[in-house]
Amino acid sequence: MNATPDIEGSDSVGASVIHTVLGKCRRCFTCVRACPAKAIRIEQGQARVVAERCIACGNCVVVCAQHAKAYRSGVEGALGLLRGDRPVAALVAPSFPAEFSEGEAARLVGALRRIGFARVVEVAHGADLVSEAYEQEMTKERTGPRIASACPAVVEYIRKYAPHLVDKLVAVVSPMIAAARSVHALYGEDVRCVFIGPCVAKKREALDPEVAGEVDEVLTFRELRDLFAQLDVSLEQCDRSDFDPPRAGLGRLFPMVGGLLKATGHERNLLHPEAIVLSGHQETLEVLSKLSGDEPFASFIEPLMCRGCYSGPGMSTARQRLDRKQAVAAYVREGVKHADGTLAVELPRVPLSRRFAKDDRRLPEPPEAEVRRILARTNKFAPSDELNCGACGYATCREKAVAVHHGLAEEAMCLPFMVEAAERVCQELKLPWLELREVQGHLVNTEKLASLGQMAAGIAHELNNPLGTILLYTGILRRKLEGREDLHHDLDLLSDESQRCKRIIGSLLDFARQNRVKLERAQVLRLLQDVVEETSFANRDPHVKAVVVAPEDLEVDVDRDQMRQVLDNLFKNAVEAMEGREGSVTLRAVDREKEGHVRLSVTDEGCGIPQEARDKIFQPFFTTKRIGRGTGLGLPISYGIVKMHHGRIWVESEPGAGTTVFIELPRQRTVATRSVIE
Numbered sequence: 001m002n003a004t005p006d007i008e009g010s011d012s013v014g015a016s017v018i019h020t021v022l023g024k025c026r027r028c029f030t031c032v033r034a035c036p037a038k039a040i041r042i043e044q045g046q047a048r049v050v051a052e053r054c055i056a057c058g059n060c061v062v063v064c065a066q067h068a069k070a071y072r073s074g075v076e077g078a079l080g081l082l083r084g085d086r087p088v089a090a091l092v093a094p095s096f097p098a099e100f101s102e103g104e105a106a107r108l109v110g111a112l113r114r115i116g117f118a119r120v121v122e123v124a125h126g127a128d129l130v131s132e133a134y135e136q137e138m139t140k141e142r143t144g145p146r147i148a149s150a151c152p153a154v155v156e157y158i159r160k161y162a163p164h165l166v167d168k169l170v171a172v173v174s175p176m177i178a179a180a181r182s183v184h185a186l187y188g189e190d191v192r193c194v195f196i197g198p199c200v201a202k203k204r205e206a207l208d209p210e211v212a213g214e215v216d217e218v219l220t221f222r223e224l225r226d227l228f229a230q231l232d233v234s235l236e237q238c239d240r241s242d243f244d245p246p247r248a249g250l251g252r253l254f255p256m257v258g259g260l261l262k263a264t265g266h267e268r269n270l271l272h273p274e275a276i277v278l279s280g281h282q283e284t285l286e287v288l289s290k291l292s293g294d295e296p297f298a299s300f301i302e303p304l305m306c307r308g309c310y311s312g313p314g315m316s317t318a319r320q321r322l323d324r325k326q327a328v329a330a331y332v333r334e335g336v337k338h339a340d341g342t343l344a345v346e347l348p349r350v351p352l353s354r355r356f357a358k359d360d361r362r363l364p365e366p367p368e369a370e371v372r373r374i375l376a377r378t379n380k381f382a383p384s385d386e387l388n389c390g391a392c393g394y395a396t397c398r399e400k401a402v403a404v405h406h407g408l409a410e411e412a413m414c415l416p417f418m419v420e421a422a423e424r425v426c427q428e429l430k431l432p433w434l435e436l437r438e439v440q441g442h443l444v445n446t447e448k449l450a451s452l453g454q455m456a457a458g459i460a461h462e463l464n465n466p467l468g469t470i471l472l473y474t475g476i477l478r479r480k481l482e483g484r485e486d487l488h489h490d491l492d493l494l495s496d497e498s499q500r501c502k503r504i505i506g507s508l509l510d511f512a513r514q515n516r517v518k519l520e521r522a523q524v525l526r527l528l529q530d531v532v533e534e535t536s537f538a539n540r541d542p543h544v545k546a547v548v549v550a551p552e553d554l555e556v557d558v559d560r561d562q563m564r565q566v567l568d569n570l571f572k573n574a575v576e577a578m579e580g581r582e583g584s585v586t587l588r589a590v591d592r593e594k595e596g597h598v599r600l601s602v603t604d605e606g607c608g609i610p611q612e613a614r615d616k617i618f619q620p621f622f623t624t625k626r627i628g629r630g631t632g633l634g635l636p637i638s639y640g641i642v643k644m645h646h647g648r649i650w651v652e653s654e655p656g657a658g659t660t661v662f663i664e665l666p667r668q669r670t671v672a673t674r675s676v677i678e
Contacts, residue, residue, distance in 0.1 A: 016051035017203045024068035031060035032393025036281040055156035057305045058200035058313025077217040087118035093197030094124040095255035097331040098310035098324035099221040110238035119244045126179030127251025131263040133172045133352045152205040153305035163358040180214040181350040192216045198312025220314025252332045255309035278303040366405040374401040378417040391415035517559045524589045525550040531567045543582045550589035556598045569634040570602040577606030603660040609653040
């Protein structure tokens with residue numbers, strides 16, 4: 001695992017062994033949930049490791065799917081030692097068969113020698129020495145429980161969060177330190193030691209002032225594979241080689257759950273539990289939290305933060321846990337089968353005792369009133385409101401409130417509260433999707449109409465001149481060729497199309513003109529009746545019946561001429577949409593006095609408008625009529641006039657079921673005039 005530049009913390013002794021890779025954290029709070037020490041602080045959306053609270057168990061590294069947690073690399077330090085002048089010994093943890101396959105394990109020692117290690121020693125020998133010390137400890141008369149100190153993560157947890165149990169720790173070094181001391185005693189003090197194993201907490205232990213200097217660097221198995229890759233070393237291509245003395249014995253059992261007891265010759269008796277084995281952080285914390293240290297029984301407790309050292313966070317293998325366990329057991333059996341008595345070789349005696357200092361990091365309980373205030377801020381006013389769902393990473397809402405008080409958690413970590421708040425905000429600020437689409441459509445249409453108006457005003461007069469010339473000469477040709485019947489059709493077509501172009505130009509000029517609204521009080525019923533009576537299309541189609549529905553006393557402030565133009569366009573479109581079928585076109589007015597406006601509508605029973613065309617009907621030159629029947633400017637012009645009146649216009653239609661165009665206008669206006677194009 002290589003160092004990452006964008007990380008929190010530093011490489012000082014006081015810094016956390018584990019850090020957050022900034023930017024990768026995704027607020028899932030999985031690391032908070034998995035951390036037995038609750039050593040995570042949420043800051044600006046990033047779950048940061050609090051160095052002084054961390055016990056370096058590595059659970060957060062294992063559970064983080066985003067790889068936002070990483071441990072400090074030992075690869076660079078190991079390379080520096082190997083390139084130095086002093087000999088370097090590799091101290092290989094007894095769980096190595098769980099990491100490396102059978103073929104790789106047989107060549108592991110050879111690979112370590114190839115990259116420069118002068119000595120390769122089994123840490124299991126240190127476990128043998130520790131086992132002897134534990135046997136002696138277990139024969140002493142003592143009251144209360146005794147707790148094994150072989151797991152550095154457990155030791156750190158007791159020092160920080162159960163300091164009343166510190167004096168219950170067996171005052172013996174770990175197998176790693178014992179092995180390092182043996183190497184120094186056998187090969188000289190100038191030998192540098194690099195521990196290689198599955199445990200991240202060993203990186204912290206190596207820096208402990210009580211044992212500092214014994215182990216110079218710590219590599220996890222994952223980091224060792226990175227080192228091999230960096231140096232282009234393939235295990236399959238390395239020679240087999242044996243470990244250097246001192247040889248190991250039953251200490252190879254230490255990675256197993258209960259391995260320490262087995263190595264000392266003690267077995268767990270369910271009827272007489274003089275020995276208690278704890279596996280995994282949940283079981284370990286559950287028991288430790290209930291121990292006072294004054295219990296009458298004198299049990300020996302062997303706790304492991306991992307479920308066996310072959311399940312440590314520094315493992316890289318994808319092998320199943322059972323397969324890893326069986327690989328370690330097979331290696332132990334093979335060692336016992338070929339034991340040659342070299343375990344009893346005369347070696348210098350090394351000191352194995354050590355002291356453990358308290359480092360109390362427990363958080364003081366805040367006042368009850370403060371806890372209740374924090375809970376109330378996330379809508380937890382009574383115990384029944386506390387869901388204790390664990391989504392925030394804390395087991396209970398109260399635990400999370402205490403963490404908020406101490407700055408380790410944020411109120412926004414409460415998922416049910418945030419969901420409720422988001423739903424409430426959405427309801428308060430919610431605009432229906434159709435309204436948002438309408439607003440967007442109005443903005444787009446306004447921009448298009450303004451642009452088109454500017455264009456039309458500039459070119460319409462220029463187009464009118466050549467069109468007038470074409471019509472003039474068409475008339476001259478008609479008179480000169482009066483006797484040529486065969487050309488009459490062509491001349492009529494030329495004249496008709498020119499006239500059509502002039503009508504389009506006229507519509508453009510109407511659309512682009514800078515007219516101002518001249519508001520006057522108008523009777524709505526009279527306005528609608530005038531449209532029906534004066535629109536020639538109503539008289540031409542006997543199948544269409546025009547219906548006007550409006551209160552007699554309803555009045556509105558409008559520019560009468562311009563609103564007539566709008567209603568004429570809508571009525572004409574409605575009649576044409578009937579396509580000769582029998583039916584009615586209804587012009588209706590409704591007084592919406594409470595809302596402060598009048599709603600006009602023109603409804604036909606015609607063919608309707610297809611869904612894909614509804615968003616385009618107010619676009620200039622878009623028309624659903626056949627060629628020659630429409631210019632596509634009637635509705636855009638109407639749209640501009642209605643907007644000029646501070647009103648709104650929209651369409652509701654279903655194919656085959658007719659169309660209704662709605663117009664809403666303010667009932668009264670105090671502003672006298674306004675430009676069409678803004």
